[in-house]
Amino acid sequence: MADHDLLVRLLQLLTVESDRFAERFGERHRMHRTDLNALLHIMEARWSEQPMTPGRLAEVMRLSASATTSVLDRLESSGHVHRVRSASDRRRVDLAVDQRALELGREFFLPLNEAFTRAWAGFDEAERAVVARFLRASIEATTEVRDGLDEDHG
Template identity: 70%
Template sequence: MVDNSTLVRLLRQLTVETDRFAEIFGERQRMHRTDLNALALIMDARWGGEPMTPGRLAEAMNLSPSATTSVLDRLEASGHVQRARSAQDRRKVELRVNEKALRLGREFFSPLDEAFTEAWAGFSDADKEVVARFLAVSVDATVAVRAALPEQPR
């Protein structure tokens, strides 16, 4: 039987390793970690079917509007993201990941995707359902505890 402290330690180790992997990508692309996080959130919103807006990005990253603008300016200047008017509501600005960013991400992260696929090959679909549920509730618990933290001045 695996105890909770072992699970916490393994999650922490996975977080450290995946963070380091992402940092290497950022170093090679000359991108700050904040920019990488913003890019990930914009891509996740795209895959989730709800386009990211500058306001939602600022809220998700706990950034001021001016700091968010700086991040978006850097991402736009590097060719990773573009700001575009919404087709449904021309007053809204949507953030879109450029093909360049998607291509660079695929090139760098494909070996990790392949290694994960190989590592998970021995798990049944039922096993993967349990792991997915475990990860989802772990994310939810982290978000809930983070949201309950007292605010600190910026």
């Protein structure tokens, strides 16, 4: 198998395994995959210090306003997220992650973090830098193709 084909296949397998992991995690915590994805988007916004609003969440998840409201209602009633008025613009509602969601996030990511740390122990700093560059380029390529699908069918 050519190097290019092997890399594509390995990325596909990683994606499938990541999806399977997320599905099992969601099942264990009785969370629909859409709710888990929404929570991860809200947490990522928190980590990157970008405010997340219901409208922005609807946009990144490609959900209608009513579907987004339903997801947020479920996340709020389960104690993972709450809606707060923005300190800078009282008309805007921001989504805040609750401590319970942070604990869930740790439970979700910690075992993977530990397994990745063990798996990557044999790679030196320069190799990890190449892998990081490869993954960033792969994410950008995936985003480019995904956005192209939106334009073709939008």
